[in-house]
Amino acid sequence: MDKKISVKVCLGTTCFVMGSANLQELIDTVPAKYGDKVDVSGVPCLGLCSIDWEFSKAPYVKVDDEVIKEATVEKVLKAIDEKLK
Amino acid sequence: MVMNAPRQTSHLKREILIRLIKAFYTDDFGENARLIPYQMRPKDFEAPYRCCVYKERAILRDRTIAGLGLSIEETDDSIHMAELAKKVLEREKPEENPLTVLQTACKGCVPSRIYVTDLCQGCVARPCVNTCKFGAISVKNGKSVIDPDKCKNCGMCAQVCPYQAITKIIVPCESACPVGAIAKDENGHAKIDFDKCISCGKCVSACPFGAVHEKSQIIDVLKTIKAGKKVIAMVAPAMFGQLPCSPKQLKEAIQKLGFADVYEVAQGADVTTKNEAKEFEERLLKGAEFMTTSCCAGYNELVDKHIPELKPFRSDTRTPLYYTAEIVKKEHPDAVTVFFSPCVAKRREALKDDNVDYVLNYEEVGAWLIAMNIKVEDCGESSFKTEASAEGRNYAVTGGVAKAVKTLVPEEIPVYPVMIDGLNKQSIRDLKKYAKNGECELGNLIEVMACTGGCLGGNANVNAYKPALKQLTNYVKESKSIKETEEAGEKA
Numbered sequence: 085m086d087k088k089i090s091v092k093v094c095l096g097t098t099c100f101v102m103g104s105a106n107l108q109e110l111i112d113t114v115p116a117k118y119g120d121k122v123d124v125s126g127v128p129c130l131g132l133c134s135i136d137w138e139f140s141k142a143p144y145v146k147v148d149d150e151v152i153k154e155a156t157v158e159k160v161l162k163a164i165d166e167k168l169k
Numbered sequence: 170m171v172m173n174a175p176r177q178t179s180h181l182k183r184e185i186l187i188r189l190i191k192a193f194y195t196d197d198f199g200e201n202a203r204l205i206p207y208q209m210r211p212k213d214f215e216a217p218y219r220c221c222v223y224k225e226r227a228i229l230r231d232r233t234i235a236g237l238g239l240s241i242e243e244t245d246d247s248i249h250m251a252e253l254a255k256k257v258l259e260r261e262k263p264e265e266n267p268l269t270v271l272q273t274a275c276k277g278c279v280p281s282r283i284y285v286t287d288l289c290q291g292c293v294a295r296p297c298v299n300t301c302k303f304g305a306i307s308v309k310n311g312k313s314v315i316d317p318d319k320c321k322n323c324g325m326c327a328q329v330c331p332y333q334a335i336t337k338i339i340v341p342c343e344s345a346c347p348v349g350a351i352a353k354d355e356n357g358h359a360k361i362d363f364d365k366c367i368s369c370g371k372c373v374s375a376c377p378f379g380a381v382h383e384k385s386q387i388i389d390v391l392k393t394i395k396a397g398k399k400v401i402a403m404v405a406p407a408m409f410g411q412l413p414c415s416p417k418q419l420k421e422a423i424q425k426l427g428f429a430d431v432y433e434v435a436q437g438a439d440v441t442t443k444n445e446a447k448e449f450e451e452r453l454l455k456g457a458e459f460m461t462t463s464c465c466a467g468y469n470e471l472v473d474k475h476i477p478e479l480k481p482f483r484s485d486t487r488t489p490l491y492y493t494a495e496i497v498k499k500e501h502p503d504a505v506t507v508f509f510s511p512c513v514a515k516r517r518e519a520l521k522d523d524n525v526d527y528v529l530n531y532e533e534v535g536a537w538l539i540a541m542n543i544k545v546e547d548c549g550e551s552s553f554k555t556e557a558s559a560e561g562r563n564y565a566v567t568g569g570v571a572k573a574v575k576t577l578v579p580e581e582i583p584v585y586p587v588m589i590d591g592l593n594k595q596s597i598r599d600l601k602k603y604a605k606n607g608e609c610e611l612g613n614l615i616e617v618m619a620c621t622g623g624c625l626g627g628n629a630n631v632n633a634y635k636p637a638l639k640q641l642t643n644y645v646k647e648s649k650s651i652k653e654t655e656e657a658g659e660k661a
Contacts, residue, residue: 095546101183101412102183108586150542
């Protein structure tokens with residue numbers, strides 16, 4: 085079987101305040117949509133926000149090794165769809 | 170309506186606050202505040218929202234002005250940012266009206282009107298023409314045309330069109346305002362009529378351009394802490410659903426920001442519950458048909474400004490914030506108090522309460538934590554000196570206040586709670602009707618929340634509604650009932 089796609093939603097303080105609070109729904113909706121093809125979880129700070137002034141690009145989500153800046157539900161779903169192609 | 174929906178405008182507002190706080194801690198606050206728009210929109214940067222970086226910078230400057238707690242409308246464009254920053258550092262008290270409109274951002278929004286779309290088939294039945302009471306619709310070149318001079322915006326034609334070809338173009342802020350306090354002026358700029366405004370914050374949430382800003386008091390608070398004063402935070406219960414940490418971690422995080430101590434406003438809510446239960450009993454024994462709660466600042470302003478006939482039915486008990494601030498100032502007469510609020514309405518209440526010095530909303534607190542690089546999830550735990558009850562902590566949720574009061578009303582007095590879950594034109598009509606008839610057919614204890622969902626639905630929340638509710642509910646579940654704490658208090 086193919087390797088599962090891993091989706092990590094950063095729930096550290098910076099990402100949470102800058103919008104990942106609204107990405108928590110992915111933790112419910114992604115398994116419902118993709119079944120066991122995708123592993124999704126909320127994770128502690130990925131450390132991406134503290135590099136220089138990069139808090140302004142939060143919230144961050146990692147889809148496998150790809151970092152999504154200013155993540156939205158739509159951007160994350162699109163990235164998953166690309167990987168599944 | 171989706172509560173606490175994700176908004177790009179919130180991201181912008183929060184980013185500005187973070188940069189402003191960082192600027193405050195540098196050697197040259199004024200200059201670094203001036204640079205904010207340039208850092209956010211550097212040269213050669215492609216303007217993401219508007220025509221060019223120059224316009225975006227101008228708008229970001231206005232947003233920074235709101236972050237400084239100044240009125241955007243009254244601030245002259247030509248004044249140097251350093252001068253404004255200086256003025257703010259010298260300010261003794263926050264400005265009175267808590268909201269300000271970024272007029273350059275709201276120009277693009279067309280005035281509210283009825284509009285016939287291309288879907289019009291020019292049908293034979295012409296229900297639009299026949300329904301219009303004002304003779305405003307005629308058919309020209311096979312399409313319905315509305316005469317703007319005759320149209321009264323009633324929307325009847327849109328309701329009867331079999332093709333759904335007629336639509337009402339709305340202005341989101343006007344449509345969200347339950348009391349008609351915001352409207353476009355002759356220049357197409359939204360303007361708030363503060364004689365009517367009840368500070369409910371619905372326009373702040375509704376505007377897709379993020380044009381309505383709260384005037385922040387963050388700089389006032391930073392200045393007070395920097396001056397070495399003893400500053401105490403009073404945290405409304407909704408806050409415990411907002412950040413990815415436990416309540417005790419949150420307390421520690423707030424202390425790291427420089428606060429001497431943190432009180433739960435739920436502690437004051439317990440006083441409200443006791444007084445309101447007693448008052449309810451007395452009122453009903455005297456023959457009253459119903460009583461409304463009085464803890465929501467938006468509702469209180471609504472009654473004072475728009476439904477004075479409801480005053481005799483509104484509880485005289487003070488708000489949780491009032492009692493909490495009273496306790497804090499009694500225990501620490503030398504302290505400066507800061508209320509952490511989920512909404513803009515509490516800013517008005519605080520202005521009238523000498524025991525509350527400043528108000529910060531949850532967005533501002535979140536921005537401050539980011540600016541100081543404090544990760545709440547890594548903080549240790551710090552206990553509250555006085556633990557509030559489960560009922561007090563549940564005040565932030567629709568139904569929570571009525572439930573708390575019911576817990577303490579003696580059994581022989583029947584309590585039938587009615588929930589007004591969010592103020593809108595319909596619920597305001599209902600409230601007026603109860604006042605006029607002197608009774609409410611649905612029950613005898615009316616709990617009014619200006620925001621849908623309660624304080625967790627307030628305009629300045631950070632977390633999405635559902636996870637916030639889950640987090641707060643877990644906290645409530647692990648707390649003692651007010652009945653237990655009451656009995657313990659009596660024994661002691």
